[in-house]
Each structure stands twice: as structure tokens, then as C-alpha cells.
Amino acid sequence: MKAYYFGTCVIDACFPQAGLAGIELLQRGDVQVIFPQEQSCCGQPAYNSGFPDEARKVARHQIKTFAKDYPIVVPSGSCAGVLKHQYPRLFAGQPEEEEVRRFSSRIYELSEFLIKVLNVRLEDRGEPIKVTWHSSCNALREMAIIPYAKALLRQLERVELVELQNERECCGFGGTFSVKQPAISAAMVSDKVDDIVQTGAARVLSTDCGCLLNISGALGYRDLKIPTQHLAEFILERTHGQN
Amino acid sequence: MAKTEDVAIFERNVAKALGDGQLRRNLRSAMATMSQRRRTLFADTEAFEQLRTLGQSIRRRALSQLPELLEQLEQRCTANGIQVHWAETAAEANAIVLDILRRHGATRVIKGKSMVSEEMHLNHFLEEQGIEALETDLGEYIIQLDGETPSHIIVPAIHKNKDQIAHLFHERIPDAPYTEVVEELNAIARGELREKFRTGDVGVSGVNFAVAETGTLCLVENEGNGRMCTTAPPVHIALMGLEKVVEKLQDVPPLLRLLTGSATGQPITTYFNMITSPRRSGELDGPHEVHLVILDNGRSGIYADPERRTTLQCIRCGACLNHCPIYTRLGGHAYGHVYPGPIGSILTPQLKGLDEAGVMATASTFCGACEEVCPVKIPFTEILRMLRNEAYARDESEHEVQGHGYRYTTVEALSWKSWALYNTSPALARIGAQMLSKFGQHLPMIGPLKEWTRVRTPPPFAPKTLHELAQQRGLDDDR
Amino acid sequence: MMTANARENILSRLRAIPTHGRYTVPEAPVIAGLALSREERIDRLRRMLEVMHAEVQVVAAREWLGELKTLLRTRALNGLLYAPATPLGAVLEAAWEEGLPPLVPYVEPVEQCRESLFTIDAGITSTRGAIAETGALILWPSVAEPRLMSLTPGLHIAVLEAEAIFNTFAEAIDRQGWLEQGMPTNVLLISGPSKTADIELTLTFGVHGPKELVVFILQ
Numbered sequence: 001m002k003a004y005y006f007g008t009c010v011i012d013a014c015f016p017q018a019g020l021a022g023i024e025l026l027q028r029g030d031v032q033v034i035f036p037q038e039q040s041c042c043g044q045p046a047y048n049s050g051f052p053d054e055a056r057k058v059a060r061h062q063i064k065t066f067a068k069d070y071p072i073v074v075p076s077g078s079c080a081g082v083l084k085h086q087y088p089r090l091f092a093g094q095p096e097e098e099e100v101r102r103f104s105s106r107i108y109e110l111s112e113f114l115i116k117v118l119n120v121r122l123e124d125r126g127e128p129i130k131v132t133w134h135s136s137c138n139a140l141r142e143m144a145i146i147p148y149a150k151a152l153l154r155q156l157e158r159v160e161l162v163e164l165q166n167e168r169e170c171c172g173f174g175g176t177f178s179v180k181q182p183a184i185s186a187a188m189v190s191d192k193v194d195d196i197v198q199t200g201a202a203r204v205l206s207t208d209c210g211c212l213l214n215i216s217g218a219l220g221y222r223d224l225k226i227p228t229q230h231l232a233e234f235i236l237e238r239t240h241g242q243n
Numbered sequence: 244m245a246k247t248e249d250v251a252i253f254e255r256n257v258a259k260a261l262g263d264g265q266l267r268r269n270l271r272s273a274m275a276t277m278s279q280r281r282r283t284l285f286a287d288t289e290a291f292e293q294l295r296t297l298g299q300s301i302r303r304r305a306l307s308q309l310p311e312l313l314e315q316l317e318q319r320c321t322a323n324g325i326q327v328h329w330a331e332t333a334a335e336a337n338a339i340v341l342d343i344l345r346r347h348g349a350t351r352v353i354k355g356k357s358m359v360s361e362e363m364h365l366n367h368f369l370e371e372q373g374i375e376a377l378e379t380d381l382g383e384y385i386i387q388l389d390g391e392t393p394s395h396i397i398v399p400a401i402h403k404n405k406d407q408i409a410h411l412f413h414e415r416i417p418d419a420p421y422t423e424v425v426e427e428l429n430a431i432a433r434g435e436l437r438e439k440f441r442t443g444d445v446g447v448s449g450v451n452f453a454v455a456e457t458g459t460l461c462l463v464e465n466e467g468n469g470r471m472c473t474t475a476p477p478v479h480i481a482l483m484g485l486e487k488v489v490e491k492l493q494d495v496p497p498l499l500r501l502l503t504g505s506a507t508g509q510p511i512t513t514y515f516n517m518i519t520s521p522r523r524s525g526e527l528d529g530p531h532e533v534h535l536v537i538l539d540n541g542r543s544g545i546y547a548d549p550e551r552r553t554t555l556q557c558i559r560c561g562a563c564l565n566h567c568p569i570y571t572r573l574g575g576h577a578y579g580h581v582y583p584g585p586i587g588s589i590l591t592p593q594l595k596g597l598d599e600a601g602v603m604a605t606a607s608t609f610c611g612a613c614e615e616v617c618p619v620k621i622p623f624t625e626i627l628r629m630l631r632n633e634a635y636a637r638d639e640s641e642h643e644v645q646g647h648g649y650r651y652t653t654v655e656a657l658s659w660k661s662w663a664l665y666n667t668s669p670a671l672a673r674i675g676a677q678m679l680s681k682f683g684q685h686l687p688m689i690g691p692l693k694e695w696t697r698v699r700t701p702p703p704f705a706p707k708t709l710h711e712l713a714q715q716r717g718l719d720d721d722r
Numbered sequence: 723m724m725t726a727n728a729r730e731n732i733l734s735r736l737r738a739i740p741t742h743g744r745y746t747v748p749e750a751p752v753i754a755g756l757a758l759s760r761e762e763r764i765d766r767l768r769r770m771l772e773v774m775h776a777e778v779q780v781v782a783a784r785e786w787l788g789e790l791k792t793l794l795r796t797r798a799l800n801g802l803l804y805a806p807a808t809p810l811g812a813v814l815e816a817a818w819e820e821g822l823p824p825l826v827p828y829v830e831p832v833e834q835c836r837e838s839l840f841t842i843d844a845g846i847t848s849t850r851g852a853i854a855e856t857g858a859l860i861l862w863p864s865v866a867e868p869r870l871m872s873l874t875p876g877l878h879i880a881v882l883e884a885e886a887i888f889n890t891f892a893e894a895i896d897r898q899g900w901l902e903q904g905m906p907t908n909v910l911l912i913s914g915p916s917k918t919a920d921i922e923l924t925l926t927f928g929v930h931g932p933k934e935l936v937v938f939i940l941q
Contacts, residue, residue, distance in 0.1 A: 004721070007709040009666075013679055014702050016709035023718070035713040037720040040666040046659050048609060050631035050650070054663035061667040068721065089625070137610035170568045174608025181605060182694035183257050187572050188608075190698065217699025273923050293751045300750040307747050310736040323905075329729040381929060382920035398920060405922050425924040433929055440930065441840045457905045467873060467916035467931020474869050474908070475832070485732065492901055496891035497753075500856070507919070510770065511856035514931070515911035523907050525865040528832040539728075543735035549745035641742075 002032045003113070004072040004106075006062070008079045008209070009041040011230075015209045018230030022075040022110050025232055029118035033073075038065045042079045043090075049176045052090060059087055060096070063103045072106045073113045075232055077139020077207045080109040085142055109139065110232060111149040111207055124156040126238040132162050132201035134192070134215060136208035137170050149207050149231055156238050162199040166191075173214035189218040196226060204228040247650055249602040256577040266402055266574055273401045274564075274571040280508025281562060281616070298501045299620040301494045302556040309546065312455040312488045313537065319458025323520040325533045333363040336538045340365065340447070340480055341372055343534055347478055349374065349444035355462070355469035356380040357449030358396055358559060359482045359538055361581045365447070376447070379436050379468040381429065388415045394575030396582065397506045397561035402574045436468070446472030446530065450483035451558070452498060453535070456491045460535065462516040463502060465509075470516055479530040481518070485537050486546075486555035498558060501618035505560035541594035548642050554589050554626060556619040561586075563613035563623065569606050578603060585613035589626040597634050597646035604630035676708045756855050756889040763854040763887040764939060770857020774914030775927050776935040780884070783940045787817050790879070793936065794844075799823035803845035803875055807866035810848045810881055828868055845875035851886035851894055853911065859937065860886075860894060861910040869908050878932040880912070882939050 003026060011019040023033050039062060047055035062083070066072050074080040084107035091100040114120045133153070135146050153161055172178065172188025179185075192215060196204055204219075206212050209230055216228040246254075260266060285291040305312060317327045330336035336359075344352065352369060354360065354376055366376040366387070378387040382400035386393060389411055393399030400408070405423050412431055413421040419431050448469055452461040460481050462469050473479045489495065503509045522529040545551045564570045564584035575583035580591045580600055588603040597604075604627050613623045633640055635656070637648035665671050683704025688696055695701070707715075714720070758766060768778045781789050794802065805811045806827040818825055826842060828835070850862035859880050863869040872878050888894040891911070895901070900909075916931030927933060 005713075005718075007713070012709040013676060013683070013704055016705045016707060016712050019709040020712055020716075023713070023716075033718055034721045035710075035718040037710055037714065037722075038669045040669070040672050043666075046662060048628065048631070049659070050633075050635040051656075051659040052632050054659045057663045058666040137608065137612075141611040141615055168612070170608050170610035170612070172568070172608060174610070177605070177608045179691035179694040181257075182697060183254070183261055184569055184572065184606065185608075186698040187261050188568055191572075213702055214699065217695070217702070220700035221696075221698055269922075276923050290753075293753055296748065296751050297753060300748045303745070303747045304750075307745055310733050313733065313736070329732055331728045331731055335728060379930065380920070381918045385920070398923070400920055401923070403921075405924075408921055425921045426926050428921055429918060429926050429929055436930060437840065441836055457901070459905050465916065466918045466929040468929070470869075470873050470910075471930055474873065477833075485736075492895055492905075493892060496895070499891070511853075511858050511911065511913050513774065513912065513914050513917055515858070517905065517909040518907070519905040519909075520907045523865075526907060527828060527830065527865075527868040528870045529868075529907055537732075539732045539735075543732055546736055547738055547740060549740050549743040552745050 001030070002034060002070045004066050004070050005033050005035050006039060006042070006066065006072055006074045006079065006083070007035065008074065008076045010209045010213060011075060014213060015230060018209055018233045019075060021230065021232040021236040022073070024236055025110075025114060025120070026073060029114070029120055031118070034070065036065045042082045044079065044082045045175055047082065047086060047090060056090055056094075059090060063096070063100060066103065070106070071108055071113065071117070073108050073110055075110040075207070075230065076209060077109050077136045077143045077145055078210055080107055081138035081142035083107045109143050109145045109148075109207065111152055112143070112145045115148040115151055120152070122152065122155040122235060122239055124158050124238050125240065126156070126158060128158045128160070129203065130160045130162055130201050131203045131205050131234075132164055132196055132199040133167065134164070134171060134204055134206040134211055135167055136206060136211045139207045140168065145207065152231065152235060153205070156235070159238065162201050164195045164199060166195055171211045171214055173211050175210065178214060189214050193218050193222060193224065197224065201226065203234070205231050205234050207231050247598070247602070249598070249600060252579055253577070253602040253606070256579055257573060260573040260577040265404070267572060269402055269404045270571055270574050273398070277507055277565045281505055281565070282508075284504045284508040284510065294497060294501060295618050295620055297497050298618050299556065301489060301498060302558070302619045305489045305494070306486065306546070306552055306555055308490070309486070309488065312490055313485060315455040316453055316458060316488050319455065320535055323458045325458065325460075325520060325535050328534060328536045330536055330538045330540070333538070333540050336363050336482065336536050336540070337365060337368045339536050341369070343478065343480060344369075344374060344445055347444060349478070351439070351443050352376040352445050352447055353439055353443035353472050353476065354378050354383070355446070355448035355464065355472040356383055356399070357447065357482050358393075358581065359449055359484050360447060361393060362540060363482070363538070377439055379439065379472060381432055381466060384432055384436065385411065388412070392576070392581070394583070395561060395564055396559055396586075402576070440471040440475050443472070443476045445478040445480060446476040447480045447482065448473050450481050450487050450535070451502065452495055453483055453488045454492050454495060455488050458519060459492070460518045461495060462518070463499065463512050464516070465513040467514060470514055473516060473518060474529055477530055478532045478534070479521075480534045480536065482536050482538065485539055485542050502558050502560050505562040505616065505618040544645070545593045550629065551593060551626065551642060551644075553621050554593060556621050557586055557590070558619060559586070560618055562616045562618065566612040566616050568608070568610060568612065578606070585623050589621070589623060589630065592630050593644060597630065597644055598649040599646065601630065601634045601646060601649060604634065673710070676710065679704045680706055680708060755893060758854060758889055760884070763889065764884055766854040767852050767857055767887050768939065770854070771914060771937060774857060775917070776914045776937055778937045778939060780939045780941060786881070786938045786940055787813070790938065791822060794822050799843040799877070801826040801842045801844070803828055803839070803842050803871055805847065805867040805871065808848055810846070814846070828871055832868070832870060839870055839874045842875050844877040844879065845871040846879040846881070847871050849880050849882045849886070851888060851898060852882050853891050853894055854887055855890045856913065858891070858911040858913040861912060862906055863908050863910070864906065872910065872912065873931050876928070876932055877934045877936065878915070879936045879938070882937060884939050884941050
């Protein structure tokens with residue numbers, strides 16, 4: 001089968017290896033991955049900052065770029081949420097409303113696609129490891145895909161998952177929020193880091209690189225050597241038994 | 244970029260709140276406890292979902308016929324002997340209250356908890372008129388002693404711990420011994436207030452639900468002070484926002500369950516007090532006069548817009564505060580307005596105008612925790628996003644929120660225009676991305692990046708973008 | 723004051739046709755309420771009230787007065803406020819005896835007896851029913867049985883017929899015909915002694931209302 005891959009702007013600039021890992025996992029499931037070079041950002045920064053016209057411009061560009069009737073896989077709950085649930089709102093009452101709805105109905109978050117569509121089975125080849133999990137808010141609530149992500153994690157036999165005390169609480173990223181309300185954002189991510197530390201985990205996993213950018217930045221600033229990693233990259237590493 | 248005044252004030256408040264370690268500890272454990280109790284009561288998530296769909300339906304049905312229901316409420320209340328007053332503004336509502344007090348020569352008012360009275364700044368107004376207005380809810384009593392306003396709409400003194408309250412009582416209440424035992428603190432307040440209940444001239448309360456069908460005013464409480472204020476004095480004045488009306492008596496049980504459960508995880512409060520008339524002929528107690536003041540104060544403006552109208556569905560349970568990662572770190576005072584937290588952030592900018600309170604709409608990561616727990620399904624993120632749009636909508640304001648366009652600056656508008664251009668022009672984006680890859684690590688730490696790096700390392704721009712790696716791997720790009 | 727205009731202004735603003743969009747009412751789901759047996763209702767009510775620190779005694783109708791007397795004898799009370807013109811009042815008068823706190827009738831308007839209402843130790847009232855689901859008594863104050871009886875005394879004793887325990891609040895409204903007969907001046911749901919958690923969420927009982935609630939459920 002053919003599927004589009006929407007890499008997201010954060011992954012594109014900062015975490016391309018996570019993006020590649022997602023692509024590889026799809027390819028293993030016999031998916032022919034199409035990566036349109038014209039793709040850019042889902043439009044969320046403008047959409048959440050009071051600039052809907054600019055968000056629509058950028059959204060139209062994605063809709064045009066991902067025109068064919070293939071599923072669109074997104075390695076981020078947050079961007080997937082915008083593409084799937086917010087685009088129809090953004091275009092409500094606009095001439096292209098119907099076309100947008102059709103586009104949005106093709107959106108899948110990566111772990112959702114791996115479980116629901118590909119029904120993947122993972123074999124853990126790694127050494128025993130203790131990890132903790134960060135749920136991005138949009139993955140958790142808007143997309144409700146955390147059960148899929150954790151189902152993948154549970155297939156990895158030698159991975160022990162220690163949950164955060166406040167797993168359902170936001171890390172304080174919020175896109176432009178992190179720079180528009182920097183003090184509150186800092187307080188939130190600092191608490192998140194404390195929560196991570198108390199788990200004793202060797203790694204922090206998530207489906208969302210926006211959150212990981214925030215969390216890894218805060219961990220690094222406090223000189224804490226707990227790596228963060230996108231779930232796709234972690235799965236690839238475990239199932240290769242390398243890296 | 245020049246900061247608007249609301250932003251500057253909020254930043255100062257935030258710095259103060261975040262710097263107060265005691266406040267953060269007090270709040271955090273209290274909010275976690277309230278959230279946990281709520282979760283336990285509504286453990287059956289499917290049943291809860293059904294119940295809140297019912298709650299949403301009841302509130303929307305009421306709001307969809309609001310003018311008719313208000314007229315029906317007025318008619319039924321009047322028939323029952325309750326005197327109904329209408330106020331367009333807080334000042335009018337205060338004047339109505341004062342007029343009633345003057346007619347009775349009242350000098351001492353005892354008050355049950357009412358957020359509308361906070362909105363009216365009634366206590367301050369009455370003080371200026373030489374009338375003592377005493378808060379009798381324990382939490383309200385505590386903060387009134389300290390000259391503060393509520394920091395939470397359900398537990399108004401939750402920002403204080405018992406040591407702070409112990410000092411406060413010892414210093415401000417004549418002959419009060421110093422004690423940190425909560426039971427003893429309660430007993431001190433009980434002793435002080437009992438005499439006031441006995442001798443108060445007029446009782447003032449809020450209204451949780453007003454039933455149009457029967458002309459009944461419903462009050463939810465645990466302490467009994469609300470019953471005291473509405474039963475012991477010869478006159479009772481009830482204050483309500485005009486959105487509080489419900490259509491039928493049978494609408495009350497599900498809303499009551501949602502309210503007490505969402506607020507504190509209680510299946511029901513100690514008292515549910517339903518008042519339908521003043522003292523009737525032959526009855527031995529209860530007020531001879533009951534007045535209902537229906538306050539607009541900006542609500543009808545919200546009502547006019549169907550999308551904004553969802554704001555008025557609120558039943559003031561406070562669950563959105565308890566679950567908000569921002570409220571739980573700041574407390575209520577930092578918001579700088581009567582209604583804090585998520586509900587305050589959507590309500591206040593609409594009541595007071597964006598230019599006064601627009602910043603509140605930026606105090607959200609859109610995490611959606613408020614929406615998840617809201618017992619009447621208010622679409623918080625949609626309204627917050629709409630308010631952010633309105634803050635920059637200079638000419639074409641779809642929703643015409645007062646003060647729209649107040650944050651518009653050419654610089655910010657231009658930067659978003661360039662952002663859009665960049666993200667719709669692949670050639671431009673390619674060059675930009677390569678620049679970031681090469682020079683991203685050497686960006687000057689100014690503007691947003693300066694804020695980012697206050698507590699974080701800079702973003703790790705990768706040497707090659709995913710675009711480039713995908714191309715290297717020969718991925719089909721669909722052309 | 724422009725209150726005459728306020729009403730018209732507010733209503734006309736609320737009646738203005740929205741400029742755009744529609745406000746819809748979602749269909750209300752039908753939620754099946756509790757459907758407990760008589761015994762289960764009694765049991766649930768008792769449990770729910772006890773969680774809220776009420777003392778509950780489920781007793782045979784002919785034995786409850788004895789239990790009441792035992793309870794009252796163990797305490798030094800300055801009086802028991804009661805409503806003489808109610809069936810409960812008549813029963814109490816007939817049964818009263820030496821060694822019990824004096825029965826104090828509530829027969830004058832509050833204006834004449836405010837002092838004693840605020841100083842009496844205990845009050846006893848009837849109830850119109852109860853709600854098993856949430857645990858709550860339904861009080862229906864009347865000319866004969868005034869409102870403050872269940873509020874100002876430190877100890878409130880309530881007498882409930884087991885037959886009048888309903889599954890839910892909605893069922894009580896419906897089955898007792900609240901709408902049909904018209905609402906009285908005041909209806910109260912009471913689920914325990916007065917309480918507060920306003921200091922550090924520490925639950926304490928006996929704030930402004932009764933410190934104790936004793937419920938006799940009569941079988």
C-alpha cells in the first residue's frame with residue numbers, strides 16, 4: 001500500500017532521525033512511503049497565536065501537496081490533531097470545506113497507523129531498560145492515540161515502563177506559549193523534569209518531538225543525562241538490536 | 244515589541260506567584276486532592292460522559308430560550324412573592340441592593356458565598372456607604388479578614404495554609420488564641436459568626452440554579468451559613484447572573500450531581516436549599532422579603548454570538564481550575580480578575596473587553612484538561628483560540644469581542660505573513676532550513692530564543708533536514 | 723436608577739437575532755436511574771449518610787422512641803426543640819418523661835424567640851423522605867415545622883419513614899408530585915452535619931449548622 005508521510009517542521013529541523021525511523025517502520029510493514037518534498041508546517045503556530053488567515057494559507061499548501069487519496073501518516077499527535085480535527089474548523093464556512101474534510105479523514109498518527117492499519121508485531125532485541133513515558137496533550141486528548149503507543153511499547157518484552165506521577169499533565173510547551181508565557185512554561189517543564197527524575201528511568205519517550213524539544217532542553221539545562229527519544233526511533237533501535 | 248498593559252500587569256503577577264514557594268505547595272496538593280476526589284466519584288467514565296452530555300443539553304436548552312425563561316422566572320417568582328430586579332451593570336445591581344438596605348435601615352449584612360457579588364465588588368461598595376458586609380462562608384471569612392479576594396471560585400482561601408490562617412486569626416480576631424488545629428480554627432470562626440447570624444439585618448446570597456418552571460432559587464453549600472443568611476434575617480437578597488436560569492425542576496438533579504461531583508467529588512453537598520417564596524402567612528421563620536437581582540454586566544453581549552454563548556453554559560464548579568496546569572501553579576490572584584483559571588480566561592475578556600483582560604486568553608497551552616473535565620462541555624480551546632484571533636483582528640472581527648485588535652502591531656502581523664510565505668514556498672523553505680542547519684547553533688540569543696534558553700538548552704538544529712534525508716534515501720516525492 | 727429600562731434593554735439584547743452561526747441543543751441521553759429494592763435503599767442511604775458523619779439508626783417503628791430516649795439520656799442537653807402541631811410532636815408529648823431534656827415547643831415567630839433558638843442544644847424534625855443514591859434527607863418545612871429547627875441547634879435529630887426512601891432525587895420529585903402540589907417556601911436536602919473543608923481541604927464537621935445529625939429510619 002501507499003501512504004504519505006507528513007514529517008512535521010520540528011522533526012524536519014531538529015529530529016530528522018525520528019522522522020526517518022517512522023518511515024522505516026512503515027516500510028517494514030510493506031508500505032510504500034511517499035514523502036512530498038513540498039510539505040512544510042501544519043500551520044499550528046499561527047493557528048494558535050491569533051493568525052487564522054496565515055494558518056489557512058499554510059494549510060491550503062499542505063492540502064494541495066497531499067492531494068492523492070492515500071492515508072497521511074504523521075509522527076506527532078499534536079500536528080496530527082491539527083490536520084485531522086482543527087483543519088475542518090479552520091475551514092468551516094469556506095468554499096473548500098468539503099475538500100478539507102476529506103483530507104482530514106485521511107490523517108493517522110504514526111503509532112495509531114502501526115497498530116490499527118498494519119497490526120505490527122515487534123520483537124525486542126535490546127538489553128533490559130527502564131523508560132518513562134510523556135503523553136503529549138493532543139496525542140492524549142484530541143487524538144486519543146496513547147493506547148496505541150503504549151500497546152507498541154508493551155510488545156517490547158525487555159522494556160520496563162515506569163509511569164510519571166502526573167502523566168496527564170502538560171509539559172508546558174504549547175508551541176508559541178513557551179515563548180509568549182516563558183515564566184509559566186518554565187515552571188511547568190521544571191516540574192515535568194522533577195517527575196521524570198523521580199521515576200529513575202534511563203530514557204524519556206513520547207510521540208511528540210515538540211514536547212521532547214522542551215523537555216530535553218530543560219533536562220540539558222539542568223545537566224541531567226536522561227536522553228529523550230521519539231517512540232519510532234526507540235522501537236527501531238530495539239528491534240534492530242543495534243544503535 | 245511594546246507590551247500592552249494587560250500583558251505587563253500579568254507578567255508581574257506571574258513572577259510574584261511563581262516566586263512564592265509556599266503558595267505553590269499549598270495549591271498543588273489541594274488541587275491534586277480535589278481532582279483525585281472527582282476522579283473517584285466519576286470513576287465510571289462512560290456513565291460520566293452520558294451525564295455530562297445531559298448536563299450540556301440542559302444548559303444549552305436553557306440558553307437557547309433564555310429571554311423567555313427569564314420572563315417566566317420573573318413571573319413565577321413574582322407570583323410566589325419574590326421581588327425581581329434587573330440590573331444591566333454591576334453599578335446598577337449595587338444601587339438596587341443599597342436601596343433595599345436603606346429602606347430597611349440595615350447596617351449589617353451577612354453574606355453567603357457569591358461570585359456575582361465579587362463581580363459587583365459589593366462589599367467595597369457597601370463599606371463606602373457605611374454598611375458592614377460580613378462574609379460568612381469560612382473561606383470567604385478568612386480572606387475578608389486579610390483584605391483579600393477569592394483565589395478560587397469554590398475554595399476561596401485555598402492559597403493559604405493553616406499556619407497562615409492561625410496567625411491571621413490570632414492577630415485580627417480579638418481574644419482569639421493562637422492555634423494551628425483546624426478544628427479549633429473552625430470553632431473560633433463559628434463563635435464569631437454565630438452572633439452575626441442572630442443579629443444580621445439582611446442576608447445576601449448567590450444563586451446556583453434558578454428554576455423558571457416554579458420560580459425556585461437553589462443554593463448549594465456545606466457549612467450552613469448559606470441557610471443562615473437566607474433564613475435568619477428578615478430580608479434576603481439573592482444575586483444571580485442572568486445565565487443561571489434552568490427550564491424545569493427536573494433539570495436540577497443532574498446539574499446538582501454534576502456540580503458537586505465536579506467541584507469537590509462529593510455525591511451531594513450537606514445542604515441543598517430550594518427557596519420558592521418569602522415567609523408565608525402563619526410561618527414562624529424565614530425572611531419577610533426575598534429579592535432576586537438578575538445581573539447582565541456584559542453577559543447579553545456574549546449571548547448574542549452563538550459560538551461565544553457556550554461560555555454561559557458554565558455552572559461554576561471550578562473543576563477547570565483544579566485541573567489546569569497553569570492555575571495550579573499561579574493560583575487565582577495572578578490572573579488579576581474575579582474569575583480565574585480557564586473559565587476566567589474565556590469569560591473575563593468577553594465581560595470586560597480584550598484590552599483589559601485579553602492576556603488571560605494567552606495563559607493556556609491548549610492542553611485541553613479543562614475541556615476534558617467540564618461537566619457541561621464548554622469548548623474552552625475553541626473560545627480561547629477565537630479570543631486570540633480577536634486580539635489581533637483589527638478591521639475584520641468576526642466575533643466583535645470588545646477591544647478586538649488591541650494587540651495588533653505591524654511588526655507581529657508582518658512576521659506571521661513572512662512565516663506563511665516561507666511555509667508555502669518550497670524553494671524559500673529549503674534555503675531557510677539549510678541556513679538553520681548550518682547556523683542554527685550560532686543564532687543570537689534574542690527574542691523568542693532568549694526566552695526559550697532561560698531554562699533550556701537551545702534547539703538542536705540537525706545538520707540535515709528530514710527533507711534532505713528523505714531525498715537522499717530516494718523516497719518517492721509524488722511528482 | 724434605570725431599573726425599569728434595564729429589564730427591557732436586557733431582554734431586547736437577548737432577543738436580537740444572532741449575526742451568524744447557530745446555537746444547537748444536543749439530544750439529551752436517557753439515563754437509567756438507580757433501581758434498588760426497599761432493603762437496598764435503606765442500606766445505601768444509611769451508608770451514604772454515615773460517610774458524611776451522620777449517625778443512623780434503623781429501628782422498628784415501635785422501638786424508636788426508646789432509642790431516642792436512650793440517646794438523650796446519655797447527654798446533657800438544655801432542651802429539645804420540637805414542633806407541637808405535627809404528628810411527631812404529638813407522639814413526643816405523649817411519651818415524654820422525667821430525666822429527659824425538656825421539650826421546647828417552637829410556637830412563636832422567630833422575632834420573639836431568636837435568643838432561645840440560637841442557644842438550644844437540640845432539635846427534632848420529621849422528614850418528607852430521603853434519597854438513597856446520594857444519601858440525603860428531604861425536609862419540607864411548614865407552618866407547623868419551621869425552617870430553623872434543623873439549623874440552629876447543635877444536634878439535629880431527624881425521623882424518617884423507611885417507605886419514603888427513593889432511589890434518586892429525580893424520582894422523589896416525580897413520585898411525591900412536587901410540581902403538581904406546588905413548591906413550599908423552602909425545601910431542603912440534608913446529607914449530614916454541617917461541614918467545611920476550607921482550611922487545607924481538611925474536613926471538619928459542625929461549622930455554622932448542626933455539629934451532629936442523628937437519623938432514625940423507622941421500619
